[in-house]
Amino acid sequence: MTNVLWLQGGACSGNTMSFLNAEEPTVCDLIADFGINILWHPSLGLELGNDLQILLRNCISGTIPLDILVFEGSVVNAPNGTGEWNRFADRAMKDWLADLAKVAKFIVAVGDCATWGGIPAMSPNPSESEGLQFLKRQEGGFLGKDFVSQAGLPVINIPGCPAHPDWITQILVAIATGRIADIAFDELNRPQTFFNTYTQTGCTRNVHFAYKASTAEFGQRKGCLFYDLGCRGPMTHSSCNRILWNRVSSKTRAGMPCLGCTEPEFPFFDLKPGTVFKTQTVMGVPKELPPGVNKKDYALLTMVAKDAAPPWAEEDFFTV
Ligand code: SF4
Ligand code: SF4
Structure with a gap:
């Protein structure tokens, strides 16, 4: 016992x-x-x-x-x-x-x-x-x-x-x-x-992340939440998309950005209006990028990725 x-x-x-x-x-x-x-x-x-x-x-x-x-x-x-x-x-x-x-x-x-x-x-x-x-x-x-x-x-x-x-x-x-x-x-x-992995591992929006197909609205079935809504999935250690909540879903699958709640700095916002669900940027580049990604490469990659995105990159992966 x-x-x-x-x-x-x-x-x-x-x-x-x-x-x-x-x-x-x-x-x-x-x-x-x-x-x-x-x-x-x-x-x-x-x-x-x-x-x-x-x-x-x-x-x-x-x-x-x-x-x-x-x-x-x-x-x-x-x-x-x-x-x-x-x-x-x-x-x-x-x-x-x-x-x-x-x-x-x-x-x-x-x-x-x-x-x-x-x-x-x-x-x-x-x-x-x-x-x-x-x-x-x-x-x-x-x-x-x-x-x-x-x-x-x-x-x-x-x-x-x-x-x-x-x-x-x-x-x-x-x-x-x-x-x-x-x-x-x-x-x-x-x-x-x-x-040991990031919230992004297993997120159904990974293709949208790769091709910079963004959504600026909560609860949408498609679109990555990183570019506009401040999703911290690529920077947060958690298994939320590997071990689903209620065995059926996760925050990001439901269209809600990850807030980084498993990291010691949570909550990351300072309570100023507009700092919670808004990706903070400097000259169009998010202030915080996934670990190991350099700002210059990121800017180049996302520009090319968006232009090169095939039509299916915009698909709603819940219904395909
Ligand atoms: S919604 Fe968040 S976790 Fe999912 S792919 Fe986009 S940035 Fe990563
Ligand atoms: S905010 Fe917390 S519970 Fe929600 S997806 Fe991120 S790590 Fe998981």
């Missing part, structure tokens, strides 16, 4: 909603087939008040073995480093977290807020939020750069706003079955199995 404790810091519950919608495997599969015992979860836990405090203290003392601590939401340190803005079970949540992190075999951060601070950590960060081991791309975070859990691993980061449900349940299964040892991590502690 693998004991899982799930806690929420500065969170909107988006990752909880995502988790409860997982399909491969489902939350029921975790319990019925993979021996996962959910000790407590904000939406599923039965204990309240004193009973919950006893459960948490039993985890800290080792009376209940804590195999996996899942944390959702940012670590809130305000005001002035006390964490009192986020109290839980009669203490600052960050104090529970510090104690539980010392005994957990594995720690999994789900969603951008837990991994790197997310939206709450946007400047001016009034809640003094940070992620478990990162603040945006800067290593450290609440637990510190050198932290490793009892199993000898740093915090396993599953970013996203929210994280894809199956990324979460599949990592829990990998831990429960001992297969986590075979999974490689990148420099941001993201499991490579989900984050």
